[in-house]
Structure formats: structure tokens, C-alpha cells
Amino acid sequence: MAEQAPSNDQEIIRLEDARKIYQMGTEQVKALAGVTVSFKKGGFSAIMGPSGSGKSTMMNILGCLDRLTSGSYYLAGQDVSRLDDDSLSEFRLRYLGFIFQSFNLIPQLTVQRNIELPLYYLGWDARDSENKARELADQVGLGDRLGHRPTELSGGQMQRVAIARALANDPQVIFADEPTGNLDSATGEQILELLVKLNELGKTIIIVTHEPIIAERTQSRLHMLDGLIDRIEGNSNETN
Amino acid sequence: MRQTRIARNIWLGIENLLLHKLRSFLTMLGVVFGVGSVVAMLSVGEGASKEALEQIRKLGSNNIIISSMKSAEEEAASTQHSHRAMSIYGLTYEDYRRVASSFKDIQRAAPVKLTRKDSRLRERALELRIVGTTPEWSELVPRDIVAGRVLLQADLDKQAPVTVLTEFGARKILATESTIGQTVRLGGDQFEVVGIVKSESGQAGNIQIPDQDVDAYIPIEVARRYFGDIFTKRTSSGDEREKVELHQMIVQVDDPKKVEAVAAGIERMLEQFHKKKDYVVSVPLALLKQAEAMKRRFNIVLGSIAGISLLVGGIGIMNIMLASVTERTREIGIRRAIGAKRRQIVYQFLIETVVLSTMGGLIGLGVGGLIPLLITYFSGMITMMTLKGILVPLLISMTIGILFGLYPAVHAAKVDPIVALRHE
Numbered sequence: 001m002a003e004q005a006p007s008n009d010q011e012i013i014r015l016e017d018a019r020k021i022y023q024m025g026t027e028q029v030k031a032l033a034g035v036t037v038s039f040k041k042g043g044f045s046a047i048m049g050p051s052g053s054g055k056s057t058m059m060n061i062l063g064c065l066d067r068l069t070s071g072s073y074y075l076a077g078q079d080v081s082r083l084d085d086d087s088l089s090e091f092r093l094r095y096l097g098f099i100f101q102s103f104n105l106i107p108q109l110t111v112q113r114n115i116e117l118p119l120y121y122l123g124w125d126a127r128d129s130e131n132k133a134r135e136l137a138d139q140v141g142l143g144d145r146l147g148h149r150p151t152e153l154s155g156g157q158m159q160r161v162a163i164a165r166a167l168a169n170d171p172q173v174i175f176a177d178e179p180t181g182n183l184d185s186a187t188g189e190q191i192l193e194l195l196v197k198l199n200e201l202g203k204t205i206i207i208v209t210h211e212p213i214i215a216e217r218t219q220s221r222l223h224m225l226d227g228l229i230d231r232i233e234g235n236s237n238e239t240n
Numbered sequence: 241m242r243q244t245r246i247a248r249n250i251w252l253g254i255e256n257l258l259l260h261k262l263r264s265f266l267t268m269l270g271v272v273f274g275v276g277s278v279v280a281m282l283s284v285g286e287g288a289s290k291e292a293l294e295q296i297r298k299l300g301s302n303n304i305i306i307s308s309m310k311s312a313e314e315e316a317a318s319t320q321h322s323h324r325a326m327s328i329y330g331l332t333y334e335d336y337r338r339v340a341s342s343f344k345d346i347q348r349a350a351p352v353k354l355t356r357k358d359s360r361l362r363e364r365a366l367e368l369r370i371v372g373t374t375p376e377w378s379e380l381v382p383r384d385i386v387a388g389r390v391l392l393q394a395d396l397d398k399q400a401p402v403t404v405l406t407e408f409g410a411r412k413i414l415a416t417e418s419t420i421g422q423t424v425r426l427g428g429d430q431f432e433v434v435g436i437v438k439s440e441s442g443q444a445g446n447i448q449i450p451d452q453d454v455d456a457y458i459p460i461e462v463a464r465r466y467f468g469d470i471f472t473k474r475t476s477s478g479d480e481r482e483k484v485e486l487h488q489m490i491v492q493v494d495d496p497k498k499v500e501a502v503a504a505g506i507e508r509m510l511e512q513f514h515k516k517k518d519y520v521v522s523v524p525l526a527l528l529k530q531a532e533a534m535k536r537r538f539n540i541v542l543g544s545i546a547g548i549s550l551l552v553g554g555i556g557i558m559n560i561m562l563a564s565v566t567e568r569t570r571e572i573g574i575r576r577a578i579g580a581k582r583r584q585i586v587y588q589f590l591i592e593t594v595v596l597s598t599m600g601g602l603i604g605l606g607v608g609g610l611i612p613l614l615i616t617y618f619s620g621m622i623t624m625m626t627l628k629g630i631l632v633p634l635l636i637s638m639t640i641g642i643l644f645g646l647y648p649a650v651h652a653a654k655v656d657p658i659v660a661l662r663h664e
Contacts, residue, residue, distance in 0.1 A: 065577060065658050086581050093579025104574045104661060108259050118578050126248065169579070 012172060012204050013039040013062060018071035020057050020227075031057035033227035034071070039173075039206060044199040045234075046215040047208045049224035056177075058224065059208050063096060063175045064088045076172050093121055097166030101178035103158040105150040111137065111161050112146040118169040136164040140194065156187035163194060167203075174198070176207040180214060192217060249587070253595040264596060267560040270553025271600030271637050272607055277549055278633040279608025279625075281542035284615060285535055287623035292531035294622075298440045298449050299524035300380060302347075302496050304503045305450065306331060306339070306489040310482075311516035326470070329518035331486040331510075338513075339489060339506055345498045350376035352450075352488035353463045355471060357427035359413060359456065366412045368405075368456045370426055372463025378437070380490045381450045386410075388420040388435030395434075396459045401466075403431040406439035408453035426456060429466050450490060499525045550636065553600065554644035561593050561648035565655075572652055573660025582653040589652045593645025594638055601637025605630060 020032040031054045039045055049055045060066035061073065064080060067088075073081040076095055083091065097118075098104075105114045115133040116124075124132070137143045140160040150158055159179060166174050176195060180188030192214060199205050207218060215221050220234030257264040299305070308330025333351070340349040353372035358365055371377070378390035386407050395402050403426065405413070414422055414433070422433045441453045473480045491506070493499045503523045510519055565572070572585055612623030 060658050063577070089576070089579050089581045091579075092577065096579075098577050100661065104570070104577075106571050106574055108256065108571075117575070121575075121578065121580050121584065123245075125244070165578075 010040055011038040012041040012043075012076055013206075014072075014074040015061075016072040016074075018061065018073060019069050020054075020061060020066070021069045030227045032061065032068070032071075035227075035229055037222065037229060037232075039204065042199070042202055042204055043220065044196070044205045044218045045207070046218040046221045047206065047224065048210060048212075048215055048221055049230070050210070052226075053224040053230075054227040055208055055224045057227075059175060059177055059206075062173075062206065063098060064091045093118065093169060095172040097169065097171035097174040099159070099162050099166050099174065099176040099179045101181040103150070103155070103162045103182070105158055105161055105165075107150050109149070110146065111142065111148050111150070111153070114150065114161055115164045115168055117165060122169060132168060133164075136167055137161075139167070140164045154187075155183050156190060159183065159187075159191050160194070163191070163198075167198070171203070173204045173206060176205060178209055179207065180209075180211070188214075249591050250595060253588075253591040256592055257596055257599075263560065264599075267557055268596055268600035268603065270549065270556040271597050271640060272553075272604040274546060274550030274553040274640075275601045275604025275633040275637050276608035276611065277542070277546040278636060279605055279629060280611035280615075281539065281546055282629035282632065283608075283612040283623045283625045284621065285539050285542070286626055286629060287612070287616075287621060288538070289532065289535050290624055291622040292528060292535070295449075296524045296528045296531075299527075300450075300490075300492065301525055301528070302493050302499060303380060303524055304491045304493065304499060304506065305522050305524070306491065306506060306510070307520050307522070308484050308487050309518060309520050311518040313516060326481040326483055328483040329516070330484040331489060331519055333485050335510060335513065336486055336489055338509065339491065342509065343502055343505060345493050345495065345502050347492045347494045348376045348379060349489060349491045350374050350380050351460055351486050352377070352490065353460055353467075353485070354487040355427075355463070355467050357467070359409075359427075360425045361413050361422070364413050366409060366454065368409055368426065368454050369452055370463060370467065371451075371455050371457045372460040372467075373457060374460055377457065377490070380492055383440065383451065384438040386436040386438060388433070390435055390437065391457055391459060396461060399459060399461050399465065401429060401431045401462055402434045402458065404435040404437055404457040405433055406451070406453055406455050407436055408439060409456060410436045426458070427467065431456075431458065450488070496525060499523055550640060554597075554640040557593060557597055557600075557641070558644040558648060561589065561645060562651065564592075565589065565648050565652040568652075569655055569660045569663045572655045573657045573663065576655070576657035577661060585653040585655075586646075586649040589649035590642065590645045593648065594641035597637045597641030597645070598634070601634050604637065605633060608633065 015035050015037050018032050018035045019030065022029045022031055033054075035058070047055045047058055057066070061068060064075070068081050071081065072079060075091065080088065080091055106117070109117075112130065112133045115136055116129040119129040119132060134143065134146065137146055140163050142157060142160050142164070145153065145157065145161075150161065153161065179195065180191055183191060195205055195207070196217060207214070209215055218234065220232065222232055223230040310327065310329050336349070336351045340346065350373050355370045355372075356367055357370050359368045373391070374396060375391045375393050388404070390404055391402070394400075403424070410419060410433070413424055419436060420433060423430050424433060425431075439451050439453050439455060440449050441451070469485050470481060470483050473482060491502070493502045500523060503521050507521045510521070575585060609625060612625065615621055616623050
């Protein structure tokens, strides 16, 4: 279903001349204007840039939530740029995890159910899901909150639940979109610690942020401007 | 595995609906009343057809009942002039012989001669309807024998002054006296009670059921000899005298398919020998068909009303589900981002709608089951719940869930996850 990526197995993500063009009335907006970049497996990278720089579009494309207008996207060695909606869903389900600024937990579901959500779509049975949810909740330090609803938790706790959920399908890449944006600095620090720890355990993490203090903790920083890569710091990415 | 998954999905749907109990309940109401009215309609319809069948059975489904009736002109004449003229009308002994012997499809026939007389046993008295007839009566109008026997051919041959009473009459007159063999006075003559039978009474359509609670059956020859053919009726304008030989003939046809043809034949035959139409031929089977046609019309009317309320209920559900989809846009976005496919979102919302409408259907079944009970209690109309009457409305309510849930569900699946995740 997908071609082999023309590159080494050290990289998990590779964009080639990626363009995303929106039609806004009569004007064309180039959210991505031909980006070529790759991310290393097991890396911890930040995508930075002012609003309108294309970093959200980049995130949506990398997260298989949106499709390129032209160019190629190789994820885990497979070309995903021509996949249909169902196949993209399948990719998200099997390979990706998401952490959002506003946590995006489903309010009417308990912590356990929220964590189990990816497993539900993977078709796990109830008992296995419950065990996995318990294990993940322990991992993020919320083993005693499984029966609570998100509204009964603090912001930091909610983000921990979101991280546990993002881990449930054992993803290849975790995308974090401003994960500390809605948290106070102390809590934000704890969440960041958690992400660093996950990276140390081998997860590839890509974080979108505009806070330099957070970006400093990553191995590489990709600065975007006007739909193009402005500069790259660190060693986790390469462009040609 | 597959079954537990479906059960789990249904349970998730129920959980979601329980989060908004009042809203879910109000949403359901339309379906509740729709299904309720379908259930009520079906049970009233079933009851009506059962009642009709029951009445036809009492009349005898293969029977033709020919009754004497004062012709229209005669009726008008007797009310205008209140002179003491005697009107002569109705069926004759000759008619009976002709009808009974001319049609090969007639299995048996019984003549009926009626008169009302006071009956007495010591100080107890009761006005009875004296039915002069033949042993065929008990086969044409089969009723359980409580004690003794029915009329026999021997009674007719001997012209014996014997009578068979109904259970009702026997209780009133004989009371605690030993029953069989007791002598009672009917009018001015003594009769020996040889049997007691049960009785039915009432009306089926516009035909009087042949027997009544106050009947006393005696051999027809005895009735003719003791009471004659001339009857005096007391009316407000003075006594009215009538000469009627036979009040009724009951005829049984061997095949239900031939009943109507034979009835028409009898009608034509009587036409030839009667100048005026002083008789009525009624066919219980025709009544049954009429009842069925009535029931169909009734069902169509009620069915359309129930259909409209179901439609309204369905639209109500669709409306709320659409609102719910908008409200839960963010949830849909989250699910899609995690990896739910479009059809899984469709499935989720469809299950919720079907659960909602089916629960409405179940409650409607309860409400609808109650209505026929109330109808029966207040109007005495027979109602009946059948398995069909339960399954059909339930199936309808599930279908409504699918039909009206599909659009909101598809609408939900079209939500763009990127937009949805930004939705506040």
C-alpha cells in the first residue's frame, strides 16, 4: 500500500517538497510552501514559529489529520500522502498519539474510558483495555483517579490523562501541540518532565510550541516562517 | 466476541443517553406515544375481530336466519288506524317445508314459534319467551346442557307437554326445588321440565342471537296446539292482534362457501310466495365479512394517526440528535484524531438513536398496553394483545431510530477533525 521511503531507517518522518495551499476566496494561501525535512527516530523535536508561520498546518500534516496539496510524506517508511480518509484514520490509530493544549478529554467519560479510547477503536476487549488503562494511569501517576471524570481533575492531571491516552496504542510518534499552554509553570514543568522521560524510553516526540523555555529542553528546534523552514537548531532534523 | 462488542456499543449508547436523562426522556416521548397508539390500535383491532368471530360463532357461522317481520306498509297502516284489525304476516309452516326440502345444501333446519307467557311455580313467576321448535334447534344453536336433556323427536311425535328451560330461567323459577321432572305452568298449561341448558344472549351486528336467557323450549306442535297462531300485543293505542305462523327459521348449510348462495335462493323462493316483504333473511357470515371490512377501515384510520405521531416522534429524535452532534463536535474531533473511522462515528450515533427510539418503543409498549385495559374497563370493548401486536411496534420503533438517526449520524461523521478540535 505504501512505497518504501528513499532514505535510511534512522528517520521516522520525511517530508519532500511538501506544499499545502488553501483557497481563501480569490487568494491562495501557502500554508506550506515546499518543505523538505526529516525527523529522527527516537528524537525530541520542537516546531516553533509565530502564528501564521505554518506550524499548525505542519502539525496537522505530520499528524495525518490533513493531506498535502502536493509533495510526499513518508511516515515509518510508508508513503501516506496519497492515502484516503479511512487509511489515514488507521495510521493515526496504529502509529500516532496526540497531546493537545486544551487536553481534549471527552468530558462524559471517566479517566479510564478516556485512556481506553484508542484501544476501543483497536478492537481490544474490555478486560485487556482495563488492565492497560490501569497500567498507563500508574505510569503517569494517576492510578487512583481511574473512576473520576475529567471535570473533577486539575489541569495537570487532565494533561496526564491525555498523555496516558496518547500512549495507549504504543505509538511510533507522539505529537504535542502546546502541551503546557494551559498550565501554570510548575505543572507545565512536570508535564515536560514526563515527556522527556517518555523520550528517554524511546518514543519519538514532536512538540509544537512558541515558548523558548520549553523548546530548550528538546534536542532540535525547527523554526518556521511563512510556510517555510527558517532555521534548524540541534541535531534531530536534517534538510536538503 | 462480535456479540459482546455489539453489547458494549449498545451499553455505551445507553450510558451516553443516561447523562442527559430528562432530555433523553423528552426526546423519546414522541416515539412513546407513537408506539403506544400503534399498540393500542392493534389490540383494539384484534379485540374487535375476536369479538366479531365470537358473535358469529354464537349465531352459527354456517347458519341462515330467516325472521318474520311486519312489512313496512303494514306497519304504517296499523299505526295510522288504531282499529282492532288483525294483521297477518310472516313465515308460514308451508314456507318452512318448502325451504327445508328444496335445497340440497341445507343440512338441517328448525322452525321457531315464539310467544311470551308468564310462567309460575307456586308463588314464583317470570315472563318467559316460549320457543316452539324441533330437536334440530339444539344442533343449530348448540349450548351446554346443565341437567337432563334437550328436546327429542319423541317429544314431538307424542306432542308431549315437556319443556327445556335455560339455566337463568331455571334459577328464577325452580330455585332450590329439585329441577328435572318438576312441573311448571307456562301460560295456562302445565309442562314437565325435562332439561336445563345454558344460554347466550345479546346482539351480533343487527342480528339477534337466536336464544335468550328467558327461553323455554317446547315441541313446536305443542306450541301450536296450546297457544295458536294468533297473538295479542298490547300497545299504547290499544290491543293489536297479529297472526304469525312462524317467527323464525334457522337453516344450516353444509359448506360455508355456499351460505350466501343458499341465502339468495331462499330469498328468491320466499319472494314468489309472499306478496309483501314480511320476512328478513340474515346471514351471520356476511356479518363477519362486514365486520372485517369495518375493522380494516378502523385500522387504516387509527394507523394513519399512529403513523403521524411516529413520524413526529422520529423528527423530534432527529432534531435532538442533530443538536447533540453540534454539541459534541469536539468529542467527534477527538475520536477522529485518535483514529476512529467515519463509519465508526456513524455507528456510534446510530446506535444512540436506535437505543433511544427502542427504549421509547418499550415504554410505548407499556403505555399502549395500558390504554386497551382502560378501554376495556370503561367501554367493555374487548381488546387483545398478541405477539404480533408487540413485535410490530417494537420493530417500527427500531426502524424509526435507524431512519431518523442516519442523517444526524452521517452529519456527525462529516465533521472535520481539525476544525472540531478547535471547536469550543
